[in-house]
Amino acid sequence: MAGLVERLKGRLESYRVPGYYRQFEHHWAMVIDLDKCNGCGACVVACRAENNLPVVGEKECDMSRAMNWLRIERYVEGEYPNVKVKFIPVMCQHCDKAPCETGCPVFATYHNQDGLNVQVYNRCVGTYTCAVYCPYDVRRFNWFSNKTDKPLDQQLNPDVSVREMGIMEKCTFCIQRIRVAKDTAKDEKRGVKDGEVTPACVQSCPANAMAFGDLNDRGSAVAKLARSKRQYRLLGDLNTAPSVIYLKRVMESAVAHEKHEEGFGGVGFR
């Protein structure tokens, strides 16, 4: 009888406590340095290739149904010749207090123990609540069944599924690559090393503007960069606690850059 009470007590304590994701091994985060980003869009293309994103066609893109998990947002200010173009790559921010997670009635989106906001494709019934609730508009819906014509189907990544129609999808921080790294580390009986996991966008950036890693590891590149004076979160006042940290663009020329940032200048991101 006493054992039963102990077991029940233990079980009650083991249920989720707030901030559970901070207690686990990893808290995956990404840092994007807007000083270095030049808006080339290589990350967008890499994401499409890695995650089997379908081409929806010109007519659908006109209707704003483009299937880009990662987009380069462009804002143009001013009149010619004093035009300023601002751009920022936006993907799923993997908010720690995500509005989308509470909206889904079937648990197709929830916060996993690595700090990622995961989307379970085969559970999604397509109520669109998560997409309406997302303040960053990062979720993409499969409006039709998108077929990839031959021979382009040979380009599809075998590690990632092809989603059927009626399912919501979004950036996963390349969870397939995270899974491979964690499995390898587990086989070799060690932790995941900093720089072992690189999502497709981080891998393809020619300007080294993106860094990815574990915020729980205080020595990792992302943890160091996240302590920068220029750091901010997108729409931070909404209190969604995103895992994507942006470094504010402060300079107009490369010369002023080094004055703003200490310990920067070419430290390896990967």
Next chain:
Amino acid sequence: MREDITYKEVNDDVVRTMTQTGKGYYALMVLMALGVFLCWGVPWAYQIYVGQGVTGLNHPDFWGIYLANFVFWIGISHSGTLLSAILFITKTPWRRSIYRSAEAMTFFSVLTAAIFVFVHMGRPWNFYWTMPYPTQREIWTSFQSPLMFDVLAISTYMTSSMIFLYFGSIPDLAAVRDRVTGWRKDFYGALALGWRGTDSEWRWLMRAYTFFAVLIIPLAVSVHSIVSWDFALSKVPALNKTIFAPYFVVGAIYSGTAGIVILMAILRKAIKMEKYITSRHFDKLGMLLLACSLLWTYINVLEVYTGIYANTSYEIESLIYRMITTPYSYLYWFMILTNSVLPLLYIFKRWRVSIWVTVAVSVGITMGMWIERYLIVATSLPRKFLPYMWHDYAPSLVEILMTIGSFMFFILLFLLFIKLWPSVSIYEVKEDLGIPGGKEH
């Protein structure tokens, strides 16, 4: 009502509506059935087969006319609850001849609304995953989600309003059973559950009816509050407001009452119930509509005012978008005209008792309330936080057809109702008439 109507006349009139059918009725039935097939069955099947892409939805406008219709029909469903339950508790006499049709309106509009839940889903063949049942995968539904509140609230409301309608009809079904022959006798005999009209049976019935009336009022308030929280629990600037629950409930009572006015006006002529539904009813309903209109106007002004003094850039942008820069701005001002300005005619009794004016204003109100639901969805999602993703929404042909089809479905159900069910409450009308020849006694 005329004082000289006899009890027999009441029974005769109601049974006549159920046994005598003109050609016009059959013609309308066939038309509605065809309309439901063409405007609902075919587009919906096409949508399920090809995908949700046949709608006008896009990124970021993930909710469109289907959700607007859903909220609209749930709103209409509050008519019966208001008339039947609230006015029963307050012992209001003029409710007696119209409440049965209002209750039926409630049930049918909840059914229509529930259909739109399935229509708007991306993978509707998996709809049962939203029901909380124990599965072998040991996964339940997420009760944090306002859509789960919806599932529970609407299914509760549907069953309660059905039982409410049925219980209140039992004596009438028995009265019909005693007058008809053939298959109808067996049908109503089964439905009447062996009602004999004894004193204890009446007492039990009134207890059950009162219980349901008291239960269904907070249920109706909670159902529409929950539907409003689908929107209010989001972070979308135009939707994330605490006023949404009262706003929707007031809007529901408003549109529901307007719906009753239209329905009563049609029923009067269609099944020849002019004796029982008189200008007195329209007078009282008009007063109710005036009160609702003033309340609705107040809440709308509040929304604009609180938006202005909140003074965040996205709040101001969503206000300006909704009222001025959206392609639907003409709809917004039309709605203000029909919902806030025209009902002021109801201040004058001369226009309240005129059935034409009452019905015309009510038609305007119903249109205005539909527009309001549409604007809530279609002018809020295009203006979320990141301007790069701003994009307007326009419904596609499939969506428009399904909207029209839903109205036809509702009318079809109602046509079946007036033929198969006593659409005017016999025993309550008799209560209103008093004891026959009563003045001398």
